[in-house]
Amino acid sequence: MNKPWQTKWPERISYGLSDAADNLVFQMMTTYLLFFYTDVYGLSASAAAILFIVARLADVVESLIIGLMIDRTHSKWGKSRPFFLWYALPYVIFAILTFVTPPFGDTGKLIWAYVTYLGLGFFYTAVNLPITSILPTMTQNESEMTLLGVIRQFGGSSVQIIVAVFTLPLVAFFGHGNQQQGFLLTIALFGLISLVLILNTFIHVRERFTNPEKSHQSWSAVSKMLRQNKPWLVISTVILLYWLTTAIKNQTTIYYFKYIQHSEKLVPLANGFTFAALIGVVLIIKGADIWGKKATMQRGILTAGSGQLVLTLGVMTNQLGIIFAGILLNAVGGGLIIGLVSIMIADTIRYGMALGIQAEGILASTDDFGVNVGLGLGGLVTAGLFHLSGYVANHQQNVATQHTIILNYAWIPLTLYIVMFVVLWFYNEKELQATIKGA
Template sequence: MNQPWQTAWPERISYGLSDAADNLVFQMMTTYLLFFYTDVYGLSTSAAAILFIVARLADVVESLIIGIMIDHTHSRFGKSRPFFLWYALPYVLFAVLTFVTPDFSANGKLIWAYVTYLGLGFFYTAVNLPITSILPALSQNEQELTLLGVIRQFFGSSVQIIVAVFTLPLVAFFGKGDQQRGFLLTIVLFGLISLALIWNTFFQVRERFSRPEQPHQSFKAVWGMLKQNQPWFILSTVILLYWLTTAIKNQTTIYYFKYLINQENLVPAVNAFTFAALIGVVLIVALAKHHGKKNTMLAGIAIAATGQLILACGSVGRWLPLIFGGTLINAVGNGLIIGLVSIMIADTIRYGTALGIQAEGILASTDDFGVNVGLGLGGLVTAGLFHLSGYVANHPQNVATQHMITLNYAWIPLALYAAMFIILLFYNERQLQTAIRQPH
């Protein structure tokens, strides 16, 4: 029998705002950091590509480290909750430092970029992974967990869209022609808001449900459980592909409009259509209740791919109505996909507990692993292909580079959606839910 609801609205809203806080900075990274590095900071595309892949390799290790730290944290505040208190300030400080352009030599600036970006990646994981790992501890009610996940994604998606739409206008407002100053003051504003929201989450949420009688096992025992937790492996792969798709497309948007459409000012306009993601997010509760989470996510992937196909057709002739319309439809599907991620990860955590192993930190790390690796590979693919095609910042691009920009913006994401759909077909939701509902 389902448990009664355990959270009240102030706690639900505060939980959701934690993702909003992280996305104030994260969306700057996914959408504008590559552009900042190449066209504002002054790195070459090859240097940026190598930086992204090094950072993401580091993040693979960091996600595991933070997951283990959560699993072995025993404090009066709980296991996941204290991470919001401990790591919010260094997260915001490194976010600001990442967008500082020091008056150094070329090598000095490259070193600065490595130190700040690697630090930002670590502290992002430290404040973001607990959002996922704490979810199963907030309630045991299936519908309530779904609602909490939807609230989280509603706020997270809202802020992603706000950042995508308003960043460049804010950069122009603060910089008054100086993009270095504009980007720095914009991230300072976002960082201060992020800090307040993360600390608010710490004070408002409570960890209620854990299984102290089931102590955390050795990593060897956890790895044995992971090998049996097929839903976790499948979901981890889908998450990785989703963020790879998102990184490639988001990072290329500004290049497409700057160099192919010759209207950089249209970037906020096309990003405004991603507000439609909220439609997908708010539909999750009803759709998942009647059709299951797997089928709802499959529908989201299909809708996103349809929108991407329309966008791709529009990109061939650079026809803006098709590009804008495809972006809108794609966003609805993306809302369904990303809104279900933390909810389904919570299911794999509970499934792991049913298998006899409590490892919410390590299992939750799949989300940050997917985000970090997807973001890094996306930056590598984008910057690497641009470099190979002869990209030169702030100059008209050759035909090969124009083709590469279109490939990244339109066609590679479409192929990745197809791969996501096929892989998710193997997700056995019935087996997972049956195991969770059995008494232990």
């Protein structure tokens, strides 16, 4: 029999707003930072590509460090919860500094970009990873855990849409033609809202279920559990592939409409169709109950891939209506995928506990690990291919660059959805649930 519910609505909403807070900055990073660096800040595509891969390599290490820090934290607030308090302000400060354009020469600006972006990556991990690690400690009710995961993703996806749709209009409003000023004031607004929401999460959420005998284990014991936790390995790979796909597609969107459709103003309209992700997120509750989480995510990948196929057909026929329809269908599938990530990671944490080790920090770090590696590789692929094709900012692009933009926007994401579906096939949900219930 399922356990009673432990959380109330103020706590559930506050938990969901944590992801909303992080996405205010995170979506600026994934969708507009490459464009900001190349077309506003003044970095070359090659310099931006190197910066992105260095930052993501650093973030891979940082994800593991933050995960270990959580697993070794002893405080009156718990293991994950205090990270919201300790790192919220530094996170927002570095977010704002990342979009400052200092009056330096090329070398000075490059150094500034490295310092601020690397710092932002560290503090993003410090406030985002605990959102995942704290979930299985909030409740032991599986249905409640699914609800909390859905509320979290609903908050995150809602803000993702807000950032995608309103960033460029806000940049124009605040900048009055000066994009450097516009981007800076926009991120300052998003950052301040983010700070309030993160602190609100700290105030309202609670860690209720920690087993002292299974927590704070030696690294040798934890590493042995990780090798045995095959569901964790599979879902970690899926997360990486999802964010690789998302990074390549999202970063290329503004280039596609600016240089292929010759209308940068279409970007907010195109991104507006991503509101459909909320439909996918809401469908998770019913889908997980009927089909299970794995089958629901598989349906999400098929839906997202189908949308990407429609988008590709629209790109090849140069039909905006078909492109927008593809974006909408893709977003529904994306909502199903990303909404299930934290829930399925929570299951792998519970599976680890069934194996005798409570290491929510290191297991949850796979979420940020996948995000960071995916974004890093995505940034490298996008900026690197642009550089190889001869991309020149704010100029008419040559034929090779136009083909590269289309490749990144349409064909590469379509291929990656197929790979993602194949990898998820190896996720053994029946064995995972049987082990959890038998513990």
